[in-house]
Amino acid sequence: MDKNNQAIHLKKEILVKVIKAFYSDNFPESTRLIPFEMRPKGSEVPYRCCIYKEREIIRNRTIAGLGYPMEGADERLLLSGYAEGSLKREKPDEQMLTVLELACKGCVPNRIFVTDLCQGCVARPCLENCKFDAIKIVNGKSQIDSSKCKLCTKCIQVCPYHAIVKLVVPCENVCPVGAISKDEQGHARIDFEKCIACGKCVSACPFGAIHEKSQIIDILNKIKQGKKVVAMIAPSIAGQLPGNIYQIKTALLMCGFYDVLEVAQGADITAKNEAKEFAQRIENNEPFMTTSCCAGYNNLVDKHMSEIAKYRSDTKTPAYYTAELCKQKYPDCISVFVSPCVAKKSEAQKNDNIDYVMNYEEMGALFIANKIEVSELEPTPFDVESSREGRNFGIVGGVAESVKAADCNKTDVKPYVINGINKDTIRELRTYAKKGECDKGNLIEVMCCEGGCVGGNACINTIRTATKSINDFTKDSKPICE
Amino acid sequence: MNKITVKICMGTTCFVMGASQLQELMDIIPSKYGDKVEIQGVPCLEFCNVNTESNAPYVAVADTIVKNATVDKVLETIERKLGYGQE
Numbered sequence: 001m002d003k004n005n006q007a008i009h010l011k012k013e014i015l016v017k018v019i020k021a022f023y024s025d026n027f028p029e030s031t032r033l034i035p036f037e038m039r040p041k042g043s044e045v046p047y048r049c050c051i052y053k054e055r056e057i058i059r060n061r062t063i064a065g066l067g068y069p070m071e072g073a074d075e076r077l078l079l080s081g082y083a084e085g086s087l088k089r090e091k092p093d094e095q096m097l098t099v100l101e102l103a104c105k106g107c108v109p110n111r112i113f114v115t116d117l118c119q120g121c122v123a124r125p126c127l128e129n130c131k132f133d134a135i136k137i138v139n140g141k142s143q144i145d146s147s148k149c150k151l152c153t154k155c156i157q158v159c160p161y162h163a164i165v166k167l168v169v170p171c172e173n174v175c176p177v178g179a180i181s182k183d184e185q186g187h188a189r190i191d192f193e194k195c196i197a198c199g200k201c202v203s204a205c206p207f208g209a210i211h212e213k214s215q216i217i218d219i220l221n222k223i224k225q226g227k228k229v230v231a232m233i234a235p236s237i238a239g240q241l242p243g244n245i246y247q248i249k250t251a252l253l254m255c256g257f258y259d260v261l262e263v264a265q266g267a268d269i270t271a272k273n274e275a276k277e278f279a280q281r282i283e284n285n286e287p288f289m290t291t292s293c294c295a296g297y298n299n300l301v302d303k304h305m306s307e308i309a310k311y312r313s314d315t316k317t318p319a320y321y322t323a324e325l326c327k328q329k330y331p332d333c334i335s336v337f338v339s340p341c342v343a344k345k346s347e348a349q350k351n352d353n354i355d356y357v358m359n360y361e362e363m364g365a366l367f368i369a370n371k372i373e374v375s376e377l378e379p380t381p382f383d384v385e386s387s388r389e390g391r392n393f394g395i396v397g398g399v400a401e402s403v404k405a406a407d408c409n410k411t412d413v414k415p416y417v418i419n420g421i422n423k424d425t426i427r428e429l430r431t432y433a434k435k436g437e438c439d440k441g442n443l444i445e446v447m448c449c450e451g452g453c454v455g456g457n458a459c460i461n462t463i464r465t466a467t468k469s470i471n472d473f474t475k476d477s478k479p480i481c482e
Numbered sequence: 483m484n485k486i487t488v489k490i491c492m493g494t495t496c497f498v499m500g501a502s503q504l505q506e507l508m509d510i511i512p513s514k515y516g517d518k519v520e521i522q523g524v525p526c527l528e529f530c531n532v533n534t535e536s537n538a539p540y541v542a543v544a545d546t547i548v549k550n551a552t553v554d555k556v557l558e559t560i561e562r563k564l565g566y567g568q569e
Contacts, residue, residue: 241498460498
């Protein structure tokens with residue numbers, strides 16, 4: 001779904017309100033008032049049936065913004081109670097996503113539907129082409145027997161009048177691993193055993209019913225307690241805001257972060273290690289290797305695609321190496337990975353060196369609450385300047401290119417890119433794993449999001465402009481192979 | 483007729499709240515209206531301070547401020563100014 005939509009706007013608005021409430025004199029009370037502030041007495045009711053439901057859904061969104069799940073939430077507890085609780089929490093919630101049942105429409109199940117545009121033609125290609133005998137003619141027009149229909153969409157393809165449509169449940173439809181289904185009431189429910197935390201459902205739901213549980217209050221609370229909170233900014237950040245990464249560093253320091261490290265620094269290590277590993281594997285006559293930096297892809301392999309595990313690089317992610325460097329430099333610090341997507345929250349959970357994750361939307365909300373104009377700030381340099389290739393990790397093809405460059409032309413590297421994980425590319429990857437060969441290349445970069453990390457669910461900028469800004473910025477950075 | 487100037491606020495608040503998605507206007511407007519309309523991405527116009535971030539992104543179409551701006555809303559405002567559909 002296009003990112004220019006009211007559901008995303010509403011989520012960001014709530015994050016700003018939650019952060020402003022945290023900065024206020026009375027965090028619990030300011031939080032309790034958020035729904036009333038956003039929908040004051042007599043205000044317009046833009047989306048739901050009445051102002052009370054609007055406020056209640058805003059209350060639910062605020063709970064997610066405070067880092068709590070809505071599944072099993074106590075509806076009697078006031079927002080002020082949630083706010084107080086969030087200050088006492090020592091660890092973020094285990095699951096990254098939550099469904100707001102109240103905001104969920106309970107869309108009609110996926111089905112194929114013949115519209116009134118059906119002309120009742122003589123040819124009847126829909127009837128002829130249906131392999132499941134699911135189409136019958138009623139009053140001269142086609143009708144689908146949903147008990148027989150297998151959703152193959154053949155009839156849609158052959159109808160000369162484009163009269164047949166597929167109605168989809170957006171979250172279910174976009175989930176690449178079938179982790180979303182409906183509960184007894186028809187509301188979406190995530191099966192966390194299957195979920196790879198790719199965040200596609202978060203972006204796809206037109207009702208904004210699936211939320212990331214934010215860790216922003218935990219982070220701000222650590223800063224307030226005077227801890228050394230260090231931000232590690234992912235490479236894709238370079239394309240997210242007007243202003244460069246040096247100005248973003250200044251902005252984060254202004255928000256109270258103790259230091260800011262570029263994750264591109266870790267990406268350089270990943271690229272070099274992966275290039276060595278790749279050369280070794282090719283020498284051992286292995287047919288191909290896939291990259292291993294994308295958290296969504298790693299979850300996919302670990303949960304659903306064990307057959308490809310042996311072809312996946314054993315090299316660690318840029319976030320892993322950066323967090324290691326961060327904890328070496330500041331052993332007593334609280335490390336925060338600043339991320340384009342929700343999948344990195346799942347990676348952080350498995351890595352003791354990453355304490356929290358803040359996504360770009362949350363970072364943007366933080367800058368808004370602090371009234372920071374990033375593009376007008378003085379730049380702050382980094383202790384270590386990263387390479388062009390490391391800084392390109394967040395755009396599609398960037399990882400494979402960096403491994404090729406770090407190899408310094410020693411091995412015959414043929415990069416191939418899986419640009420976005422979906423049902424089709426999963427099938428494609430399975431075929432390579434099963435056959436033990438890939439005719440498209442020997443180094444397969446797998447990006448869970450289309451466009452690479454700049455296509456992540458929490459990105460602010462469009463893929464096109466973000467990619468362009470990153471390319472403009474990195475062309476002057478030093479090459480990885482000297 | 484005077485040329486209409488469209489200013490998209492590229493301040494942090496507007497950009498985060500959705501002006502990032504308005505950048506396509508930079509391509510659409512010149513090809514649609516030629517030299518009748520000029521479009522600029524400008525630093526913070528301060529509308530978020532006067533009003534609130536809730537109504538960002540803001541776009542100024544000549545002397546009209548478009549709140550919660552979308553591509554369609556901006557184009558509609560331009561066409562009203564140009565007097566389209568009034569003959």
